Amino acid sequence: MAAQELIADIGVEMSRFPTAAHLVSWSKFCPQTHESAGRKKGKGRGKGNRWLAGTLARIVFSVSKADTFLGERYRRIARRRGKSKALVAAGNSVLTVVYQLLSDPQAHFRDLGADYDGTRxxxxxxxxxxxxxxxxxxxxxxxxxxxxxxxxxxxxx
Structure with missing residues (x-):
């Protein structure tokens, strides 16, 4: 169901986004930084498509308890920075994976595993x-x- 919602929101044609970062930026699922007089201030994330944000949030919450790379990424960031920042970071990763899978028809998803960061x-x-x-x-x-x-x-x- 979540895959259908993602495709309905972003489409299957990824040629309009040169990179995965462009897709993440277009969806406004990345943190904003405002700078004035050399001081950087975090402003949360922008006001993007709320349906896409809701779908990404449901996906992240479903993988947050799983023993996968994305689940461990969410838990690691949530311990350090809080749940809302972890949600945006893991949602960013989900969008990157979606971009890679939709832009290359030959690509297959392979989970890196929950211990990926620990092994590095x-x-x-x-x-x-x-x-x-x-x-x-x-x-x-x-x-x-x-x-x-x-x-x-x-x-x-």
Whole structure:
């Protein structure tokens, strides 16, 4: 049903949109930024097609509980930034997928999986980052040789 509503709202002819970003911008399902005197102010999203926005919201809420890439994307952003921003970000991703599928008839959807972002994190770099965050308030030097954290005593002069 949601696919029918999406096609009714945006059509199947994607040649009028050069890229997926153009489709997202046309649908007003991307955050707006207003800049004045060098200061950037977030203004939410624009007033686009409310039927398309409702359809995208239903799609995002249905995948938000699923163990998929889009579901994990929604949950990760919702923890950090809030549910409304996560809805716009995941809706943006849904529109990008729809654009890719409609613009290329040979394309097939393949979910990246819920652990996609976790597999792309360099564990050594993340450990060094956490160690440096711990060093700032405590003043102790932490090094991580061979995956084990070691506290180095400061030299007394």
């Amino acid at each position: 994190i360099n564990k050594d770099r993340r450990a060094r980052s956490l160690a440096s965050q711990l060093q700032a308030p405590t003043g102790q030097k932490i090094i991580i040789p061979h995956g084990k954290a070691v506290l180095v005593e400061p030299e007394t002069a």
